[in-house]
Amino acid sequence: MAQAGTKTRALQQRATEDPSGFWGDAAAAIDWIRPWQRVLEEDNAPLYRWFEGAQLNTCYNALDRHVAQGRGEQVAIHYDSPVSDTRYGITYLELQAKVARLAGALVAQGVEKGDRVVIYMPMVPETVMAMLACARIGAIHSVVFGGFAAAELATRIDDAKPKLVLSASCGLEPNRVVPYKPLLDEALALSSHPVQGCLVLQRMQCEAQLTPGRDLDWYQAQQGVEPAECVPVEATDPLYILYTSGTTGTPKGVVRDNGGHAVALAWSMRAIYDIGPGECFWAASDVGWVVGHSYIVYGPLLVGASTVLYEGKPVGTPDPGAFWRVIEQYRVKSFFTAPTAMRAIKREDPDTRCLKPGQLDSLRALYLAGERCDPDTLNWSARQLGVPVIDHWWQTETGWAICANLMGVDPVPVKPGSPALAVPGYQVDVLDEAGHPLAAGESGAIAIRLPLPPGTLPTLWQNEARYREAYLSQYPSYYLTGDAGYQDEEGYLYIMSRIDDIINVAGHRLSTGRFEEVLSQHPAVAEVAVIGVADELKGQVPLGLVVLKSGMELAEEQLYQELITLVRQQIGPVAAFKLVSVVDKLPKTRSGKILRGTMRKIADNQDYVVPATIEDPTTLDLVRHALTRLGYGHASIGGGAGV
Numbered sequence: 001m002a003q004a005g006t007k008t009r010a011l012q013q014r015a016t017e018d019p020s021g022f023w024g025d026a027a028a029a030i031d032w033i034r035p036w037q038r039v040l041e042e043d044n045a046p047l048y049r050w051f052e053g054a055q056l057n058t059c060y061n062a063l064d065r066h067v068a069q070g071r072g073e074q075v076a077i078h079y080d081s082p083v084s085d086t087r088y089g090i091t092y093l094e095l096q097a098k099v100a101r102l103a104g105a106l107v108a109q110g111v112e113k114g115d116r117v118v119i120y121m122p123m124v125p126e127t128v129m130a131m132l133a134c135a136r137i138g139a140i141h142s143v144v145f146g147g148f149a150a151a152e153l154a155t156r157i158d159d160a161k162p163k164l165v166l167s168a169s170c171g172l173e174p175n176r177v178v179p180y181k182p183l184l185d186e187a188l189a190l191s192s193h194p195v196q197g198c199l200v201l202q203r204m205q206c207e208a209q210l211t212p213g214r215d216l217d218w219y220q221a222q223q224g225v226e227p228a229e230c231v232p233v234e235a236t237d238p239l240y241i242l243y244t245s246g247t248t249g250t251p252k253g254v255v256r257d258n259g260g261h262a263v264a265l266a267w268s269m270r271a272i273y274d275i276g277p278g279e280c281f282w283a284a285s286d287v288g289w290v291v292g293h294s295y296i297v298y299g300p301l302l303v304g305a306s307t308v309l310y311e312g313k314p315v316g317t318p319d320p321g322a323f324w325r326v327i328e329q330y331r332v333k334s335f336f337t338a339p340t341a342m343r344a345i346k347r348e349d350p351d352t353r354c355l356k357p358g359q360l361d362s363l364r365a366l367y368l369a370g371e372r373c374d375p376d377t378l379n380w381s382a383r384q385l386g387v388p389v390i391d392h393w394w395q396t397e398t399g400w401a402i403c404a405n406l407m408g409v410d411p412v413p414v415k416p417g418s419p420a421l422a423v424p425g426y427q428v429d430v431l432d433e434a435g436h437p438l439a440a441g442e443s444g445a446i447a448i449r450l451p452l453p454p455g456t457l458p459t460l461w462q463n464e465a466r467y468r469e470a471y472l473s474q475y476p477s478y479y480l481t482g483d484a485g486y487q488d489e490e491g492y493l494y495i496m497s498r499i500d501d502i503i504n505v506a507g508h509r510l511s512t513g514r515f516e517e518v519l520s521q522h523p524a525v526a527e528v529a530v531i532g533v534a535d536e537l538k539g540q541v542p543l544g545l546v547v548l549k550s551g552m553e554l555a556e557e558q559l560y561q562e563l564i565t566l567v568r569q570q571i572g573p574v575a576a577f578k579l580v581s582v583v584d585k586l587p588k589t590r591s592g593k594i595l596r597g598t599m600r601k602i603a604d605n606q607d608y609v610v611p612a613t614i615e616d617p618t619t620l621d622l623v624r625h626a627l628t629r630l631g632y633g634h635a636s637i638g639g640g641a642g643v
């Protein structure tokens with residue numbers, strides 16, 4: 001009998017030995033306006049480009065060609081919003097017309113090829129239309145997740161320097177309406193880049209007061225405009241910028257090009273998710289994240305599938321059966337969500353009483369990513385849903401999976417805790433500190449040998465130096481993922497932790513550096529350390545330890561509330577910052593480096609060694625005491641300062 005994964009390994013080998021042949025073949029899935037001169041351009045190594053010289057239009061590939069091929073009447077988007085009690089389908093033909101008109105409105109507002117457009121919108125079809133309208137005219141979109149605060153939006157506006165901002169009057173959370181307009185106004189006041197204008201979609205749950213001379217109503221802006229045609233762009237032109245947390249407080253603008261992105265996503269839809277034209281795919285994420293970009297919007301549409309746009313939660317909208325209803329209603333074949341969502345369902349409905357017999361008849365597999373998937377969650381999901389559960393590992397930078405189980409080509413046995421094998425195109429190694437590949441079973445930094453495959457980031461927006469410094473400088477000829485783990489004898493990878501200060505809260509990637517920046521702004525705070533601690537539901541949550549300036553007289557409860565509010569106002573509710581405690585002193589090395597790793601181990605009850613370089617070992621007792629008061633570390637002593 002053939003060894004499991006034989007085909008995957010053969011594909012890996014071909015993609016490694018002949019990347020141009022492999023990806024040149026895959027590129028046949030895309031309609032090109034002009035063919036490439038070279039599939040892979042290596043002259044500027046370690047910077048690589050894919051499909052140089054080629055021209056295409058991503059929106060054309062996602063919409064127009066399907067209409068031309070007779071898919072006009074097929075539903076492109078199933079919009080399902082339990083929070084607004086709205087459900088309807090949009091066909092490819094309708095979507096094409098709406099996108100072309102919106103693109104016409106952008107042109108009428110002076111947006112040209114290469115201009116940036118920031119999109120700060122909730123999970124409504126107009127957000128998808130906005131992204132595609134930008135792609136249609138060669139403008140570069142930058143979507144900002146709605147759960148971020150004004151200051152985060154402002155940073156992104158200052159970096160991307162958009163001509164226009166597209167927004168909506170509000171987002172809808174299960175327990176509240178989130179008015180976007182005040183956040184937008186504040187962000188524009190905070191940013192130093194002057195935008196030319198804003199298009200605002202009015203939602204009936206909360207109408208916004210438009211600012212005269214700056215804001216235009218979404219639909220009024222489209223009145224009388226000519227629908228825009230697709231413009232040819234270079235394969236190497238940026239399609240979008242998506243900001244993600246780095247180790248410093250300033251987010252990184254991950255650039256995605258047009259050509260490589262289209263090729264890679266189309267390939268992944270078939271090979272990883274086993275989805276083809278006419279089938280239904282659902283990624284229960286948010287368009288503000290990379291999962292939403294790749295697998296709510298571009299991936300499914302590029303292959304002529306139907307996608308589900310879900311404005312709701314796994315639980316509470318209205319119950320833990322919400323996902324099963326959606327899968328049944330649209331006959332979803334492949335479903336993608338974050339492990340957190342499954343944990344939330346498991347917590348509320350451990351026996352899946354809300355899952356009715358036959359509801360998942362159409363479902364072939366559940367895909368999980370965004371954070372480490374603990375074996376318990378994977379096993380529970382597989383048992384309750386009765387389909388294979390596929391953990392796969394990727395990041396905003398790569399845009400699609402680095403390690404996965406190729407369900408459409410060569411399913412391999414699932415090993416809980418592992419996202420399976422390297423996807424063809426990615427040569428993944430586990431390295432020691434000197435950059436030597438480690439043997440199976442040994443843990444180290446996970447790096448990908450260059451070149452990265454198509455669809456991955458060619459650079460950071462207007463900051464090649466940071467791209468080189470953050471990803472390429474540590475190990476020559478490698479891209480540093482920032483994750484650590486090991487590979488087993490069969491090549492299955494295990495992602496265990498980060499090597500930097502990034503934490504993962506409910507599948508949302510956040511930087512502890514940014515939390516520290518914000519907390520330091522409080523007048524009473526002299527010093528602060530933020531770590532990610534294990535959380536049963538969200539995987540990790542942030543926990544802050546602050547040292548106060550001497551002479552500060554503040555009631556602790558009041559201080560904690562102020563610090564929590566500060567983070568919510570500056571980073572956003574999605575930061576989920578609720579744990580904070582005062583300590584007299586932080587543990588540091590003699591050279592002044594805060595021992596965050598040691599604190600994290602204490603909090604998570606892991607074994608740790610007191611570092612030989614510690615300046616004052618008694619500071620660890622202070623930390624242990626503070627952590628136990630928050631319910632972390634050894635034996636809680638109660639009385640908590642957690643709010």
Ligand code: COA
Pocket residue numbers: 145146147148171173178284285286289291313314315337338340341344369370505506507508537572573574575576
């Ligand atoms: N706009 C405004 N606020 C938002 C928001 C948005 N788009 N998304 C989240 N928030 C707010 C929430 O309302 C919540 O606010 P609160 O503190 O007032 O309650 C806060 O941000 C935290 O949100 P969330 O992380 O969603 O936590 P939750 O406790 O409300 O829900 C889960 C828990 C598990 C149901 C939820 O985290 C979830 O669905 N996770 C799936 C993760 C996911 O899809 N990740 C994407 C990567 S694949």
Ligand code: AMP
Pocket residue numbers: 244290368369370371372373391392393394395396397419481482483495496497498504507508509
């Ligand atoms: P993001 O850029 O927001 O998609 O976050 C990417 C990071 O999330 C990765 O670098 C990992 O740290 C983590 N991550 C994503 N998927 C997985 C997975 N399947 N297993 C373990 N960690 C994951």
